[in-house]
Amino acid sequence: MVDSISTRLGGLAYGGDYNPEQWPRQVQEEDVALMRAAGVNLVSLGVFAWARLEPAPGRYEFGWLDEIIDRLHAAGIAVDLGTPTAAPPPWFSRAYPHTLPVNREGVRIGVGGRQNACPSSPEYRAATAGIARALAEHYRDHPAVVLWHVHNEYGAPLGECYCEASVAAFRAWLRAIYGDLDALNEAWGADFWSQRYGDWDEIDVPRANHTAVNPAQRLDFARFTSDEHLACFTLQRDILRASTPHTPVTTNFMTANCKSMDLWRWAPEVDVVSNDHYLTAERPDNHIELALSADLSRSLAGGAPWLLMEHSTGAVNWQPRNLAKRPGELRRNSLAHVARGSDSVLFFQWRASRYGAEKFHSAMLPQAGTDSQLWRDVVELGAQLRELAPVRGSRVAAEVAVVWDWESFWALELEWRPSVDLRFRERVDAYYEALWREHATVDFVHPAADLSAYRLVVAPSAYLLGEVAAKNLCRYVESGGHLLVSYFSGIVDEHETVHPGAYPGALREVLGLSIEEFHPLREGETVELGDGSRGAVWSERVRPAGAVPVVDFAAGPDAGHPAVTRHDLGRGTAWYVATAVDRLRPLLARALDTAGVRRPHGLPDDLEYVRRGDVVFLINHGDTEVVVSEPSGTDLLDGSVWPGAVTIPPGGVRAIR
Ligand code: GAL
Secondary structure: OHHHHHHHHOOOEEEEEEOHHHOOHHHHHHHHHHHHHHOOOEEEEOOOOHHHHOOEOOEOOOHHHHHHHHHHHHOOOEEEEEEOOOOOOHHHHHHOHHHOOEOOOOOEOOOOOOOOOOOOOHHHHHHHHHHHHHHHHHHOOOOOEEEEEEOOOOOOOOOOOOOHHHHHHHHHHHHHHHOOHHHHHHHOOOOHHHOOOOOHHHOOOOOOOOOOOOHHHHHHHHHHHHHHHHHHHHHHHHHHHHHOOOOOEEOEEOOOOOOOOOHHHHHHHOOOOEEEOOOOOOOOOHHHHHHHHHHHHHHHOOOOOEEEEEOOOOOOOOOOOOOOOOOOHHHHHHHHHHHOOEOEEEEOOOEOOOOOOOOOOOOOEOOOOOOOHHHHHHHHHHHHHHHOHHHOOOOEOOOEEEEOOHHHHHHHOOOOOOOOOOOHHHHHHHHHHHHHHOOOOEEEEOOOOOOOOOOEEEEOOOOEOOHHHHHHHHHHHHOOOEEEEEOOOOOEOOOOOEOOOOEOOOOHHHHOEEEEEEOOOOOOOEEEEOOOOEEEOOOEEEEEOOOEEEEEEOOOOOOOOEEEEEEEEOOEEEEEEOOEEOOHHHHHHHHHHHHOOOOOOOOOOOEEEEEEOOEEEEEEOOOOOEEEOOOOEEEOOOOOEEOOOEEEOOOOEEEEO
16 A cells, blocks of 8 residues: 555655644745755645644634645645544543543543543544544545544553543453453453452452552553554544545554554554654664664564654654764664665654744754755755655565564563563564674564564564464474574463463473573673673573573573573474573574575674665665675665675665665
8 A cells, every 4th residue: 555655656755744733824835845845745734733623623624724735735745644633622621521541540631732532432532533534524535635644653652541431441342352250250360369350340440559460450451452542543544444445544653662552453454554763862773773663664564665654854852862863864764764664754843843842853844944954964865765766665575583572562561570670672672683783684573473484583572472372483493494582481371371381381392491490680690601601681490301402501590501492393493592691693693594594794783784675775874984795786876886896985875776
């Protein structure tokens, strides 16, 4: 479906969130002229304009928007039309005060921010359906509208609601899942702490408590929360589809940065996957986290092109210290998203606001106006993206997959784990970074997905693994796959119940080992391993049962016992790593080589190397020139021809075809 957009645009999409409702007409006219100068061909409109579009219940005022859309259309700029439901107008909250969300601590959120309605509220859902229907009917035949942008970042900043409507909806959701209370009591382990339920109305949402709350209840509440927001989305999507069956519908995900939505369940429901990504400004190698987010977006899209819906030209305004981008960083960031499958480079936002909470956020057109380096960079980027039109629609191939499961993420980070240092993102990021530096392109996968396309599958933190997923991993290895698993994986099933027998119940067979005892390490403590590397966070007593030790712990509570093992099973191999190894790259290189993963060798580890279709992107994040012997061809970005080796200047980017 992305194709239908980029075909209409004739290339990659370039632009961003446009909030003309904040500006007088004269500025709006200037906007369109400047958009043309920058090469903008797509803007997201109306995302936060509910109060203007429906100033009183059922009274729609679209005239002002008609004028703007017509003006954009006349200038050849297409529209990604928002449904404004992420910020209900004050009249709505006043009429239905009980729709304001309640947080886990019992505090009802007030007006003045956004995302201020409970997703389970019938009144809220009805109002969203009303405005979506009115927009769909009004704009169904407008040629400028090429995409629907439903809501904004479902589940952020907080997805959960603990109000009375949520309690009722949670009970209904549980009834639909479990059918009867015996099944629920069993799944929730309700005999622990006398929690056996005799009536559905006894069940509550897992509010703040003075002790740990039943983890199965919390896990189901997390699933429920994701499903409730998804129901809000599909309600609007179906209304839009009914009026405009040929216009794709998306909602902007934050693929790697929104913990509260299970995007494996969401992705099949959107016509186009779109993603918002913002750098962690103070992290020096934040381009690696960017790559992770882009790879996860592509994976959610099933490998198809996706849309980068938002990122920033410079600083954001909501981090502790909002660093501006360094010279060349805007270009590197944008092109890295394209390299990893995005058919767009879109920003929050077009013009920097003068008022409101986001006035210190960067934009394509900064407060300084057009006489600024940032504006010149934006204009130049627009021109570069036109040169990249040939990559539109093409795919990125990966031979390595990293397991990513939101349910496991939620479960691992509930209360009372063996160590507070067991963090999902910490392990995923560590492995992803090592793979990135090894120049191995990565897809993300759900553990129950078809893995046959991958030579190596890495499960950095697969704490929760159901039976289907566990069998899937085992079958994958038996039939020739290579699997690498990190500690504290395969421990519980989907109800937070420990798999029977010794840890890791779900993976004992495939890994060829069991674990007798966990030995979490103290904060900052490390233990030496036999190969001179060091382990942190975790140590445990591994008992091989078929697996062979590769590296032992040389010190610490498990000295003399395996820290890394290898198990040849069927036609494949399963590796296990029982601690947070400080030198992951040699270990991964070995697993990559054993699996026969093809990747370039001998490149500097801060050179990003990604092949998309027949174009190789080379992004130099270092401060010295890099020469690579392969590929040869023409740089689409500047037309330079590289028959033998390719030179990439410090901070530079080449797209060689
Ligand atoms: C996004 C959001 C935008 C804007 C932006 C600022 O998460 O969708 O509306 O707030 O952050 O970085």
